[in-house]
Amino acid sequence: xxxxxxxxxxxxxxxxxxxxxxxxxxxxxxxxxxxxxxxxxxxxxxxxxxxxxxxxxxxxxxxxxxxxxxxxxxxxxxxxxxxxxxxxxxxxxxxxxxxxxxxxxxxxxxxxxxxxxxxxxxxxxxxxxxxxxxxxxxxxxxxxxxxxxxxxxxxxxxxxxxxxxxxxxxxxxxxxxxxxxxxxxxxxxxxxxxxxxxxxxxxxxxxxxxxxxxxxxxxxxxxxxxxxxxxxxxxxxxxxxxxxxxxxxxxxxxxxxxxxxxxxxxxxxxxxxxxxxxxxxxxxxxxxxxxxxxxxxxxxxxxxxxxxxxxxxxxxxxxxxxxxxxxxxxxxxxxxxxxxxxxxxxxxxxxxxxxxxxxxxxxxxxxxxxxxxxxxxxxxxxxxxxxxxxxxxxxxxxxxxxxxxxxxxxxxxxxxxxxxxxxxxxxxxxxxxxxxxxxxxxxxxxxxxxxxxxxxxxxxxxxxxxxxxxxxxxxxxxxxxxxxxxxxxxxxxxxxxxxxxxxxxxxxxxxxxxxxxxxxxxxxxxxxxxxxxxxxxxxxxxxxxxxxxxxxxxxxxxxxxxxxxxxxxxxxxxxxxxxxxxxxxxxxxxxxxxxxxxxxxxxx
Numbered sequence: 001x002x003x004x005x006x007x008x009x010x011x012x013x014x015x016x017x018x019x020x021x022x023x024x025x026x027x028x029x030x031x032x033x034x035x036x037x038x039x040x041x042x043x044x045x046x047x048x049x050x051x052x053x054x055x056x057x058x059x060x061x062x063x064x065x066x067x068x069x070x071x072x073x074x075x076x077x078x079x080x081x082x083x084x085x086x087x088x089x090x091x092x093x094x095x096x097x098x099x100x101x102x103x104x105x106x107x108x109x110x111x112x113x114x115x116x117x118x119x120x121x122x123x124x125x126x127x128x129x130x131x132x133x134x135x136x137x138x139x140x141x142x143x144x145x146x147x148x149x150x151x152x153x154x155x156x157x158x159x160x161x162x163x164x165x166x167x168x169x170x171x172x173x174x175x176x177x178x179x180x181x182x183x184x185x186x187x188x189x190x191x192x193x194x195x196x197x198x199x200x201x202x203x204x205x206x207x208x209x210x211x212x213x214x215x216x217x218x219x220x221x222x223x224x225x226x227x228x229x230x231x232x233x234x235x236x237x238x239x240x241x242x243x244x245x246x247x248x249x250x251x252x253x254x255x256x257x258x259x260x261x262x263x264x265x266x267x268x269x270x271x272x273x274x275x276x277x278x279x280x281x282x283x284x285x286x287x288x289x290x291x292x293x294x295x296x297x298x299x300x301x302x303x304x305x306x307x308x309x310x311x312x313x314x315x316x317x318x319x320x321x322x323x324x325x326x327x328x329x330x331x332x333x334x335x336x337x338x339x340x341x342x343x344x345x346x347x348x349x350x351x352x353x354x355x356x357x358x359x360x361x362x363x364x365x366x367x368x369x370x371x372x373x374x375x376x377x378x379x380x381x382x383x384x385x386x387x388x389x390x391x392x393x394x395x396x397x398x399x400x401x402x403x404x405x406x407x408x409x410x411x412x413x414x415x416x417x418x419x420x421x422x423x424x425x426x427x428x429x430x431x432x433x434x435x436x437x438x439x440x441x442x443x444x445x446x447x448x449x450x451x452x453x454x455x456x457x458x459x460x461x462x463x464x465x466x467x468x469x470x471x472x473x474x475x476x477x478x479x480x481x482x483x484x485x486x487x488x489x490x491x492x493x494x495x496x497x498x499x500x501x502x503x504x505x506x507x508x509x510x511x512x513x514x515x516x517x518x519x520x521x522x523x524x525x526x527x528x529x530x531x532x533x534x535x536x537x538x539x540x541x542x543x544x545x546x547x548x549x550x551x552x553x554x555x556x557x558x559x560x561x562x563x564x565x566x567x568x569x570x571x572x573x574x575x576x577x578x579x580x581x582x583x584x585x586x587x588x589x590x591x592x593x594x595x596x597x598x599x600x601x602x603x604x
Contacts, residue, residue, distance in 0.1 A: 002081040002082055002083075003048075004046065004047050004048045004081075004082040004084070005081065005082050005083045007045070007046050007151065008046065008047070008058060008063050008082065008083060008084070010151050011023065011046065011058055011148075011151060012058065012060065014147070014150060014151065015058070015060070015114070016060075018114070018144075019112060020112050020113070020114040020142065021059065021060070021105065021108065021111040021112045021113065022057055022058065022059045022101065022104075022105075022111065022112075022113050022114070023057070023058050023113075023114045023115070023116075023147075024055070024056070024057050024097065024101075024113060024114070024115050024116075024120065024124075024128070025042050025043055025046070025055065025056040025058075025116055025119070025148070026043075026055050026056075026116070026119055026120050026121070026124065027041075027042075027043050027051075027052065027053060027054045027055060027056075028040065028119055028120075028121070029119055029217075030118045030119055030194075030281045030283075030284070031194050031195055031196050031217070031219075031279055031281070032121050032194065032195060032278055032279035032280075032281070033195075033196055033210065033213075033215075034052065034053070034484070034486055035052060035210055035211070035212065035213050035369075035484075036119075036210065037156070037158070037159050037209055037210045037211075037217065038156045038159075038211075039155060039156040039157060039158055039159070040119055042116070042119070042148050042152075043055075043056050043065070045148070045152055045155075046148065047063075047065060047078075047079060047082055047084050048078050048079070048082060049065060049067075049071075049074075049075055049078045049079060049084075050074075050078065050385055051067055051070070051071040051074055051075065051383060052383065053067055053068060053070070053071065054066060054067040054071070054075075055067075055097055056084075057097060057100070057101065059104065062085065062104070063082075063083055063084045063085065064084065064085045064086075064087045064100070065079060065084050065085070065086055065087065066087045066088075066089055066096065066097055067086070067087075067088075067089060068088075068089045068090040068472070068473075069088070069089075069090050069091065069382075069472030069473060070382040070383050070472065070473050071382075071383060072086065072088060073380070073381050073516055074381055074383065074384075074385075087100070090472065097124075097128070098124075098127045098128045098130065098131035099131050101113065101128060101131065101132075101139070102131040102132045102133070105132075105137060105139070106136075106137065107137075108137055109136075109137045109138075110137065110138060110139070110140050111137065111139050111140070112139075112140045112142060113128065113139045113140065113141050113142065114141075114142045114144050114147065115141060115142070115143055115144065115282055116144060116145060116146060116147060116148065117143025117144065117145050117281060117282040117283030117286065118145035118146055118281050118282075118283045118284075119145075119146075119281065120143075120281060120282045120283075121277065121278055121279065121280070121281060121282065122277040122280045122281060122282045122284075122285040123277045123278050124282070125141055125282045125285075126277070128141065129141065141282075143282055143283045143286055145283050157233075158217060158233055158258065159209045159210075159217065159233075160209065160217075160232075160233040160234050161207045161208040161209050161216075162207060162208070162238040162240050162241050163205055163206070163207045163216055163231075163238075163240070163241045163244045163245070164205070164206050164207070164240055164241075164244055165204055165205055165206075165244045165247055165248070166204050166205070166206055166409065166482060167204065167312075168204060168310070168312055168313050168316075168481060168482075169310045169311065169312025169313060170310060170312075171204070171251075172202065172203050172204045172248075172251055172253075173251055173252075175201070175202045175203075175204075175302075175305075176202065176222055176227050176251075176252075178301060178305065179191050179193075179202065179222045179300075179301070179302075180222060180224065182274075182300075182301045183222075183274045186274050186296055186298075187272065187296070188272045188273060188274040188296050189223060189224070189271040189272045189273065190221060190222055190223035190224070190271060190272075190273050190274070191221075191222050191273065191274040191275075191300065192219065192220070192221050192222075192273055192274070192275050192280070193219065193220040193221075193222070193276075193300060193302065194219055194275070194276065194279040194280050194281070194284075195276065195279040195300075195302075196209075196210070196213075196215040196216065196217060196218070197213075197215060197306070197480060197483050197484050197487060198220075198279075198300060198302040198303065198306070199215075199216065199218055199219070199220045199229075200214065200215050200216060200483060201302055201305075201306040201480075201483065202220060202302060203220065203229065203248065203253065205244060205248070206482060206483075208366075212366065212367055212368055212369050212370065212407070212485070213483075213484055213485075214365065214407055214482060214483065215483075215484075216231060217231075217233075217258070218230055218231035218258060219231075219258070219261050221261070221264070221265075223271075226252075226254055227252055227253045227254065228253075228254045228256050228264070229248065229253050229254065229255055229256060230256045230257065230258050230259075230260060230261045230264070231255060231256070231258055232255055232256065232257045232258060233257075233258050233259075261284070262284065262287045262291075265287070265288055265291055265293055266287070266291040268291065268293060270291075270292040270293065270294065271293055271294070272293075272294045272296065273288065273293050273294065273295055273296070274295075274296045274297075274298070274300070275288075275295050275296070275297055276297070276298065276299055276300050277295075277297045278299075299489070303488060303489050304489060306480065306481075306483070306487070307478055307487065307488065307489060307490055307502075307504075307505050308502055308503075308504040308505055309481055309504045309505070309506060309528075310504070313411075313481040314504065314528065316408075316410030316411045316481060316482075317410070317411040317412075317481060317506065317526075317528070317546055318411075318546060319410055319411065320363070320406070320408040320410050320411030320412070320413055321411065321413055321526070321546045321547055321548055322548060322579060322580070322583070323361040323362060323363070323364075323408065324358065324361070324405075324406050324408075324413040324415065324547075324548075325547070325548030325549050325576065325579070325580050326361065326580055326583050326584065327354070327357040327358040327360070327361055327406070328354075328415060328417070328549040329549060329550070329580055329584065329588060329591075329592050330357050330584070330588055331350075331353060331354045331357050331402075332417065332419065332549070332550075332595075333587075333588045333591040333592070334353060334357075335350060335353075335400075335419070336591065339394065339396050339421050339422065342396065344393060345393065345394045346391035346392065346393050346394065347373040347374060347375055347378065347386045347387070347391045347392050347393075347394065348373065348386055348387065348388050348389075348391035349391070350373045350394065350400075350402065351371040351373035351386050351402075351404070354371060354373075354402065354404055355367060355371065358406045361406070361408070362408075363408045363409040363410055364406060364407075364408055365406075365407040365408060365409060365482070366406070366407050367404065367405065367406060367407065368405035368406055368407045368412050368413060368414060368485040369404075369405055369414070369485050370385065370386075371386065371402065371403070371404040372384050372385075372386065372401065372402065372403040372404070372416075373386045373400075373401075373402050373404075374386065374400070374401045374402075374520065375392055375393075375394050375395065375398070375399075375400045375401075375421070376392070376395070376398050376399070376518070376519055377516075377517050377518060377519070378392060378401075378520075379399060379400070379401035379418070379514075379519055379520030379521070379522075380514045380515055380516050380517065380518060380519060380520040381514070381520070382471075382472070382473055382512065382514060382520070382522075394421055395421065395422070396421055396422035396423075397421060397422040397423050397424070398420070398421060398422070398423075398424060398425075398428060398519060399418050399419070399420060399421070399424060399428055399432065399519045399520070399521060400418070400419055400420075400421050401416065401417075401418045401520055401521065401522060402416065402417055402418075402419075403415075403416040403522065403524065404416075405485055407482060408482065409482060410482065411481060411482060412479055412480055412481065412482055412483060412484075412485055413526065413547070414479055414485050414508055414524065414526055415524055415525065415526070415547050415549060416510055416522045416523060416524035417523070417524075417549060417551070417552075418432060418435075418520075418521045418522060418523060418552075419552045420432075420552060420554060420555045424555050426557075427515075428519055428521075428555070429555045429556070429557045430467075430557045430560070431469070431513045431515070431519070431521050432521050432555055432556070432557075433555075433556045433557040433560045433561065434463045434464055434467055434469065434513070434560060435464070435511050435512055435513055435521045435522065435523050436523050436551060436556070436561075436569075437463040437560060437561055437565060438459070438460040438461060438462065438463045438464055438511040439460060439509055439510070439511055439523040439524075439525070440561075440565045440568050440569060441459045441460060441462060441463065441565070442456065442459045442460040442475065442476075442492070442509050442511070442527075442543075443509055443525065443527060443543055443545060443568065443572075444542075444543075444564070444565075444568050445459055445542060445543060446532050446540055446541070446542045447501075447540070447541055447542070448537070448538050448539070448540060448541070449500070449538055449539040449540070449541055450500045451500055451501060451541070452490075452497055452498050452499055452500050452501065453475075453476060453490055453491050453492035453493065453497060453499075453501055453507065454491075454492070454493060454494060454495060454496050454497050454498075456492060457474075457475050457476075457492050457493055457494055460475045460476075460492070460509065460511040461475070461511065463560075464511065464513065469513055471511060471512045471513060471514060472514075473493075473512070474491055474492065474493030474494075474495075475492045475493055475508075475509065475510065475511055476491060476492030476493070476507040476508045476509055476510065476527075477491050477492075477507065477508050478490050478491060478505065478506060478507055479506045479507070479508065479526055490502075490505050490507060491507065492507055492508075492509070501529045501541060502529060502541075503529050503530055503531050503541065504528075504529065505528075505529045506526055506527065506528055506529070506546065507526070507527055507529070507543075508524055508525070508526055508527070509524065509525050509526075509527050509543075510522055510523065510524035510525075511523065523551060524547075525545045525546070525547035526545070526546045526547050527543035527544065527545055527546065528543065528544045528545075528546050529541055529542075529543060530542060530543065530544045545572060545575075548575070548576045548579055548580055549576065550573055550576055550592065550595040550596050551569065551573075552595065553569070553595075553597075553599050556599070561599075563600065566599050566600040567600050569599060569600075570598045570599060570600045573595075573596035573597075573598075574596065576592070576596055577592060577593060577596040580592060581593070
């Protein structure tokens, strides 16, 4: 039997022993994280699906995995033979988990639904209950934290890695005061932060508890007299951590045991507490309510505050992107030479080389996500996982896509470049050019103050739509300052997110095209939202590219770029050349000069 089918069979035996009609697992952790630590990758362990966004429902006769358009091809391959059915999300006919459960159990008066309450957001449990007919069947929701540990015998423990402090230009004392001012306005006695990036931003701390994410698994409770950080899992023996903890203590931050939060709040005397139930887990919500704690729910002020970068953070991001640009240019030059010399390289070899070159840059702390190094059909998977063994070889033809990023002490980067490795088909050239056209059109955007990203998403898609082409993922996401490579509340996508773009916010610009079994194209820069002046019609905003790396112009399709787009590309390449050339060796600088040659003054 398939190992994953066997694990699901063992889960069903556990369900029968406890009279559970269904179990629901999320791909998250107790803090609502997009990228969980190894301990919380329960869906991967149970089904073999390695995508970053998925939820799972298992009943007596059905196992279903819900994921979005980025992972459909991957899910079909990885779920084969497991008995798990793919349920597609972000499509017009989607049926999400709450509605599916209500339909599935329409004849069951009180179905027993078991959640891993520690890793299920409180808001999801509310949505499941709300989906059932209030005048008919009502689900019995059971919180069973970490129940999969009964089957997952070698499950990793909660990590505790060295903690450092950072200086982003605003002291933690002022951030804590902001929180106190906020919860007072809401009529509360305190605020509980569960989201790990919000805690890291507030306390100016970083660690490596989650791969690629400089975060500390913890909770932060801020009240009038105390800031209690529930972070300790094991005895602290690291000198950097000891110094960091001493600095925090000097600023009035009390260090507490990570698993002591529930007991701490149980004796709080019925306080009124502000929480964000998108990151507060269901188990903790039930504990707080049973302890007499009154909950006021909503987004915390940290989400917006950390999205708008201050001058120190903006300058740090600029400097980090210069060093990252040097690494990327050295990598692309190396790749070009290898292909011209007929050197045998695999997708994995290329990703290892890029990591090596990034690591040579100052202040480098690691990759910001798992590098996507994909040739040909692999690039048609938006979130392709590059295999370490038996990785496909790069061939002197077609398109190679590399989506990667770095974590630096002064910023976070995320860049995608698609490059020709040799002769390309006319379809590859046309797709490549249309995606670049969409990328440039968004980068050139000027828009009025108060405009949300969903209102300008069509700028990147317009050239593709005219050619009856599209892509399923969002066009842009927010990026943190030495934090998560994905952050909100702003984004650029078709979903109707009302959050306006503001000066100081950073978003990605990454349209694409994916043809299953053939090729994929994506071009990505990070953009800083900046002011573009004011007149009688109001204030105007636009974008400044932070990413510095050339786009390959050798396979552009003649006539698809207009004069303004070509002039933007020439100006961008001139900036790349001027900024990076002095930092490169002579051979690489010469290569870069060739890649940055002007295109606006000659016929393509």
